[in-house]
Amino acid sequence: MGIVVGFDLDMTLIDPRPGMVAVMNALGEEAGLPLDGEHFAANLGPPLDHVLRDFGAPEDRINGLVDRFRRLYPEIVVPETVALPGAHESLAAVHEAGGRTVVVTGKYGPNAELHVKALGLAVDVLVGELWSDGKAVALREHGASVYAGDHLGDVRGALAAGAVPVGVTTGPCGRKELLDAGAEVVFASLDEFPAWLSRRPLSGARAPAR
Numbered sequence: 001m002g003i004v005v006g007f008d009l010d011m012t013l014i015d016p017r018p019g020m021v022a023v024m025n026a027l028g029e030e031a032g033l034p035l036d037g038e039h040f041a042a043n044l045g046p047p048l049d050h051v052l053r054d055f056g057a058p059e060d061r062i063n064g065l066v067d068r069f070r071r072l073y074p075e076i077v078v079p080e081t082v083a084l085p086g087a088h089e090s091l092a093a094v095h096e097a098g099g100r101t102v103v104v105t106g107k108y109g110p111n112a113e114l115h116v117k118a119l120g121l122a123v124d125v126l127v128g129e130l131w132s133d134g135k136a137v138a139l140r141e142h143g144a145s146v147y148a149g150d151h152l153g154d155v156r157g158a159l160a161a162g163a164v165p166v167g168v169t170t171g172p173c174g175r176k177e178l179l180d181a182g183a184e185v186v187f188a189s190l191d192e193f194p195a196w197l198s199r200r201p202l203s204g205a206r207a208p209a210r
Contacts, residue, residue: 002100004146005094006102006103006138006158007104007123008103008149011045012148014115016041016077017044019076019081020044022037023069023077024069031061035057036055089191089193091121101124102126104130105127108128131157135157139158146164147164149171150171151172152177167187169188169189170188
């Protein structure tokens with residue numbers, strides 16, 4: 001069986017930041033809350049309910065705000081989102097090696113699927129609403145031996161699943177942070193991923209014990 005490679009979505013495969021600024025600001029204006037779209041977009045990764053709590057949203061409004069964000073999202077964020085450098089090429093490299101691609105993201109699944117379809121990303125399996133160590137559930141289920149992401153939470157998820165953690169600095173975390181968290185290798189973008197993958201064995205690519 002060929003290799004299974006997992007990828008994060010936001011700031012790994014796609015750049016949704018302009019739309020994220022707009023949707024969070026729109027939600028804040030509508031709800032009468034001080035929600036900072038620029039800060040949100042610069043620190044993508046944590047689940048939305050965590051973000052809203054950090055902005056000081058009242059606990060009894062969190063569920064409603066999450067639902068409203070998800071309804072606003074398709075028209076505001078999806079049209080403004082672009083694929084990051086190397087995204088299409090990295091997915092293609094996995095398929096050319098006879099493997100499968102799995103996207104595991106903290107994003108709401110239906111909205112993540114809209115991005116995949118809009119940008120024509122060659123994704124075999126998409127799993128949403130998993131964050132940090134929780135991503136290991138899907139990575140193990142689908143047999144991923146490599147997981148690439150931009151956030152410390154992605155590294156933790158890969159390690160928890162026994163997959164090789166690959167970091168990219170297209171998101172909020174720097175090279176040293178990702179390496180210190182346990183990433184085996186860190187790239188400036190996914191442009192570097194296909195060549196790295198071509199040098200690896202196509203099976204048994206599990207992360208070493210740490």
